[in-house]
Amino acid sequence: MSAHSPKTINRLKRIEGQVRGIIKMLEDERYCIDVLTQMQAVKSAMARAESEILKDHAAGCVNAAIQSGDETAQREKVAELVDLFDKLKR
């Protein structure tokens, strides 16, 4: 279990609102470039939320594995991060 900060949850709720706003823009037949520009804003907000979750993960789950002294658990955490890197860069 990973306790996520209210700050991150609120950030995702704002992103949900932004996506709803884009749907409204599409339904209102707003100009394509304005819609695409708003989508960049959502992607930037997602990137900030990712960074936040990642830092919390390092300070929480990964740190717990370090404190446990359990080498297997530690290697697992590192392998997960490297795997995530590849997905992030796609």
Add this chain to the structure above:
Amino acid sequence: MSAHSPKTINRLKRIEGQVRGIIKMLEDERYCIDVLTQMQAVKSAMARAESEILKDHAAGCVNAAIQSGDETAQREKVAELVDLFDKLKR
């Protein structure tokens, strides 16, 4: 005004649902790496929606400027695309 396809609107509605799902994962204290992996899925869905809107824009608004023979309008469309490129790559 730009008439956007129902397909694109539905795609954004699914993205909204995915974001809501991520909020639930955070509230359920789901493992960080699972949340981050789900966020990559949202970003891929956003990228596909972007491509769709861009193609519709080229076939619609930009094509209309071409058909109009109005050079100023055509240059404006091109400048908007180049500007969008820079935002997309950030």
Add this chain to the structure above:
Amino acid sequence: MSAHSPKTINRLKRIEGQVRGIIKMLEDERYCIDVLTQMQAVKSAMARAESEILKDHAAGCVNAAIQSGDETAQREKVAELVDLFDKLKR
């Protein structure tokens, strides 16, 4: 034929030098994180060069198609840009 600016050519020559620098770092068994950080610098330099070439393309080739009044050529240019978008975002 597209006349490219000396500024862009020099930018690519600096990138070539940066890549050579990374090869040296690898041969000198420099710390992985330092190598990866230097690779981010190369990617940022590539992004700036891309923007420059794109702007020159809009002002040159695309503008020539606009001035020609040739609708087929204009649509070709737009289709190329949209196609490039998809590659850029991958």
Add this chain to the structure above:
Amino acid sequence: MSAHSPKTINRLKRIEGQVRGIIKMLEDERYCIDVLTQMQAVKSAMARAESEILKDHAAGCVNAAIQSGDETAQREKVAELVDLFDKLKR
């Protein structure tokens, strides 16, 4: 010190060759879209090299910190990875 694989070094040498090829395309006034397409190929090659170096880093330096049992060193490695994530996503 980090011993980097010959495979990675060769990969970077091929990238250097690709960048030199782009410089030649610019000097030969090749069409902008062809140049930009070739630049995407360089970025993909860079991404593959990054993944390789990162995996080697996890298996090498990070693993050594795990085996050492030195919690401070382990936290340092994790902090470096998280910091690199932020740079990678920009």
